[in-house]
Structure formats: structure tokens, C-alpha cells
Amino acid sequence: xxxxxxxxxxxxxxxxxxxxxxxxxxxxxxxxxxxxxxxxxxxxxxxxxxxxxxxxxxxxxxxxxxxxxxxxxxxxxxxxxxxxxxxxxxxxxxxxxxxxxxxxxxxxxxxxxxxxxxxxxxxxxxxxxxxxxxxxxxxxxxxxxxxxxxxxxxxxxxxxxxxxxxxxxxxxxxxxxxxxxxxxxxxxxxxxxxxxxxxxxxxxxxxxxxxxxxxxxxxxxxxxxxxxxxxxxxxxxxxxxxxxxxxxxxxxxxxxxxxxxxxxxxxxxxxxxxxxxxxxx
Ligand code: HPA
Numbered sequence: 052x053x054x055x056x057x058x059x060x061x062x063x064x065x066x067x068x069x070x071x072x073x074x075x076x077x078x079x080x081x082x083x084x085x086x087x088x089x090x091x092x093x094x095x096x097x098x099x100x101x102x103x104x105x106x107x108x109x110x111x112x113x114x115x116x117x118x119x120x121x122x123x124x125x126x127x128x129x130x131x132x133x134x135x136x137x138x139x140x141x142x143x144x145x146x147x148x149x150x151x152x153x154x155x156x157x158x159x160x161x162x163x164x165x166x167x168x169x170x171x172x173x174x175x176x177x178x179x180x181x182x183x184x185x186x187x188x189x190x191x192x193x194x195x196x197x198x199x200x201x202x203x204x205x206x207x208x209x210x211x212x213x214x215x216x217x218x219x220x221x222x223x224x225x226x227x228x229x230x231x232x233x234x235x236x237x238x239x240x241x242x243x244x245x246x247x248x249x250x251x252x253x254x255x256x257x258x259x260x261x262x263x264x265x266x267x268x269x270x271x272x273x274x275x276x277x278x279x280x281x282x283x284x285x286x287x288x289x290x291x292x293x294x295x296x297x298x299x300x301x302x303x304x305x306x307x308x309x310x311x312x313x314x315x316x317x318x319x320x321x322x323x324x325x326x327x328x329x330x331x332x
């Protein structure tokens with residue numbers, strides 16, 4: 052579908068995974084237990100990892116990020132007392148990557164031993180009780196991408212053909228996030244994240260439909276990574292930054308500038324929450 056990229060078959064995928072894992076393990080100061088994916092404008096935390104970093108371009112099979120505000124490196128080392136692997140910059144379906152490429156790094160991070168995935172994103176608020184700048188705990192998602200990252204042959208070494216998604220976001224991790232937010236005096240909203248392909252923002256009618264379907268926030272990422280991480284048996288915690296109200300809620304157009312402005316504004320609260328959660332894991 053993208054022309055430029057092609058799906059790897061099972062053997063290629065398995066070999067490339069092994070090569071990527073070996074490359075990361077040769078540089079990593081420790082054995083990361085927690086993988087983190089930082090979304091648009093939220094990548095700064097990667098700089099705080101005490102250890103080393105590898106440019107995506109230097110890791111076999113890793114695509115290279117094209118969006119402004121996405122650095123494109125894997126930071127390895129310690130953060131808030133934990134051994135972490137932080138993806139500063141992620142890949143999106145709308146950039147033209149296949150979902151296999153979008154999620155390849157998650158497979159690699161699982162392969163090197165990560166057990167937990169902390170995934171973050173910028174999202175548009177659908178729930179009208181939300182305000183711009185709110186942080187939202189993702190309690191569940193709706194895959195509206197029209198595709199699934201596990202499409203194609205199943206990599207049995209990572210997980211089953213038909214993985215369960217009935218509790219995609221780990222209950223205990225959600226409780227840790229709630230407790231942390233409460234202790235730090237941070238308001239943490241909760242809700243269902245709806246992912247569509249983008250890159251155009253939704254129409255007002257689409258947002259009304261998402262609300263009827265049970266969606267609280269709209270975005271263009273996260274769901275592929277979560278599906279692949281769950282498939283491989285990882286425990287997942289998802290956090291959204293509500294960077295704007297979704298289409299049709301306010302009488303104003305949506306813009307990427309607003310998204311970046313909001314992430315700038317809430318950066319320090321987001322940082323506090325994420326570090327606080329890490330300390331409690
Ligand atoms: N819709 C989709 N993706 C987004 C939005 C939105 O309103 N805001 C930030 N990412």
C-alpha cells in the first residue's frame with residue numbers, strides 16, 4: 052500500500068528482530084524492563100535518561116521518523132530508578148509506513164526483555180468534560196485505523212495468532228497511575244482512545260460518531276503499538292495529553308501548532324506524572 056516499504060516475511064522479520072536486539076544489547080548499559088514511547092511534543096523526557104542513546108537509523112529494521120517534534124532515537128539507561136528504553140519519536144501509519152514497520156520497535160523492545168510499555172500521545176478531546184491541557188489515562192481503545200499490525204503471518208515466538216484484547220491496558224498499572232496522580236495533585240482524566248489513520252484531522256461528524264461509539268479522545272497513533280505489545284505479553288499503560296478539543300466541539304479549526312503549544316504548556320506536569328509513575332513501578 053505504501054510502495055516504498057514492503058512487508059517482511061516471517062523469517063526476515065525474525066532475523067531483523069534478532070539483529071536489532073543484538074545492536075541495542077551491545078550498547079545498552081543495563082537490561083531495560085520498561086519501554087516508553089513518547090508522542091508529539093513529549094519527547095523531552097528521553098533527554099533525562101542516564102545512559103546512552105542510539106539513532107533509529109543505526110538500528111536494523113527501525114524506520115526513521117519524518118514528523119517535526121519527533122527526535123528519532125532510542126534512549127537507554129536509568130530514569131526515576133528504573134532501567135528504561137525510551138523511544139523519543141514514533142512512527143505513524145499516515146507517514147506511509149506499514150503497520151509492521153510502525154510496530155517493529157515494540158517487537159524489538161519486547162525481545163530485549165521489556166515487560167511494560169508506557170505509551171503516550173497527543174490527542175483531541177471528544178469528551179466535553181475534558182479541557183485542553185488535561186492528561187488522560189487510556190482505559191481502552193477503539194481501533195479505527197482500518198488495519199491491524201498483526202495482519203499477515205503470525206510470529207509464534209512472540210505471541211498467539213488470536214491475541215486477547217479484552218483488557219489491553221493493564222489494571223494494576225492504571226491503578227498506579229491513578230494513585231500517582233492523586234498523590235501529586237495532578238488531575239488525571241480517564242477514557243477510551245480512538246485511533247484513525249490521519250493525517251487529516253477528523254470531521255465534526257466523525258467526532259460525533261466516535262462519541263456515540265464510546266470514544267473520549269481521538270488520535271492517530273498508539274493503537275498499533277499497543278496491539279503488538281499485548282500480543283507479545285507486555286503490560287501496557289497509556290497516557291494521552293489532550294492537546295485540543297476534537298473537531299466540531301469548539302468553533303475553531305484544529306492545527307498542529309495548537310497541539311505543540313499545548314504539549315509545551317503541560318510538559319512539566321506530564322514529566323512529573325510519568326516520573327512519579329516510574330518510581331512506583
Ligand atoms: N485528532 C486526531 N489526532 C490528534 C488530535 C485530534 O484532534 N489532536 C492531536 N492528535
